Amino acid sequence: MKIYIVYDSEAGHTEQLARSIFRGAESIEGAEVFINHVKKANVKDLEEMDAIIWGCPGHFGTISSGMKEWIDKLGFLWANGTLVDKIGAVFCTTATIHGGIEATLLNLITPMLHQGMMIVGLPANIPENALYGSYYGIGVTSPVEDTHDALSHSLFTKGLKLGEALGMRVANAAAIYAAGKKAQGAI
Numbered sequence: 414m415k416i417y418i419v420y421d422s423e424a425g426h427t428e429q430l431a432r433s434i435f436r437g438a439e440s441i442e443g444a445e446v447f448i449n450h451v452k453k454a455n456v457k458d459l460e461e462m463d464a465i466i467w468g469c470p471g472h473f474g475t476i477s478s479g480m481k482e483w484i485d486k487l488g489f490l491w492a493n494g495t496l497v498d499k500i501g502a503v504f505c506t507t508a509t510i511h512g513g514i515e516a517t518l519l520n521l522i523t524p525m526l527h528q529g530m531m532i533v534g535l536p537a538n539i540p541e542n543a544l545y546g547s548y549y550g551i552g553v554t555s556p557v558e559d560t561h562d563a564l565s566h567s568l569f570t571k572g573l574k575l576g577e578a579l580g581m582r583v584a585n586a587a588a589i590y591a592a593g594k595k596a597q598g599a600i
Contacts, residue, residue, distance in 0.1 A: 414463040414587045416580075418448040421469035421479040426506045426555035426569070433573040434466055434504060434551070437580025444584040451483040459487075460495050464587040465530070466579070467521060468504030468550070474513030475520050476505075484524045497529035500587045502579055503550035510568070514552030522549060533586045539578050551575045 416438050422428035431448060439446045447458070451469075459465055469480035476484075490496050503521035507514050522532055534548045553572025 414443055414445065414584070414591050415461055416444055416446045416464040416466065416584060416587060417454075417458060417462040418446065418580075419451055419454045419465070419467040419483065420448070420504075421451045421477045421483070423470055423477070424555070426553070427468060427470050427504075430504055430506055430551065430553055430572060430576045431468060433576030434468075434580040434583075437577035437582075438466075438584040439580070440577075441581055441584035441588065443588060446580075446584075451479045454483060456483070456486045456490065459490060459499075462499060463591055464500035464502070464533075464583050465496070465525075466502045466504065466583055468506075469517075469521070470555075471505045471507040471513045471517035471552075474516035476517060480521070487524065487528065491528055494529065496525075498590075499528075499530050500533055500583055500590060501525040501528075501530035502533045502583045504552070504576065504579065505550070506553045506555045506572075508555060510554050512554070514554075515547055515549060518547060518549040518552055531586075531590075533579075533583050535575065535579055535582060539575075539582075551579050 420431035435448045438444050469477040505517040554568045
């Protein structure tokens with residue numbers, strides 16, 4: 414199964430989270446994982462994917478302009494129903510603990526729902542998500558550049574573990590869905 418991770422990143426924190434998701438997804442047997450910054454990502458590549466994960470920094474509770482510009486290119490895929498029934502997941506980073514993480518994640522999910530995608534989040538029974546996480550996807554507090562604050566660095570490290578967990582969950586969901594489609598076709 415093919416998984417595409419698309420991210421926007423400015424200071425590098427969101428890219429680090431995207432790469433942790435990549436590591437988690439590629440750890441699942443049969444997963445072929447691709448990753449690109451929005452400036453290099455081609456929306457036409459989404460047609461070939463079984464699962465799509467996208468994310469960006471949160472800007473005042475909403476998505477970055479780079480990610481919004483990229484998502485706005487999906488109109489022709491929507492018109493053709495190309496992304497219907499593909500697995501989708503989202504992630505974001507913010508500079509503060511309550512910096513609009515869940516609002517940003519919901520703003521990232523909305524275009525996936527418009528495309529007819531099936532959203533995968535992280536349930537609370539995943540140990541890393543029980544005390545620090547979100548059910549909508551992965552939202553991570555990033556340390557401000559040049560800070561030596563132990564709490565923000567600790568939260569970011571925990572967030573990277575959540576990224577791996579999300580990558581694994583999406584890859585597993587895509588494998589199960591692909592197997593089900595294959596079995597249904599054999600009937």
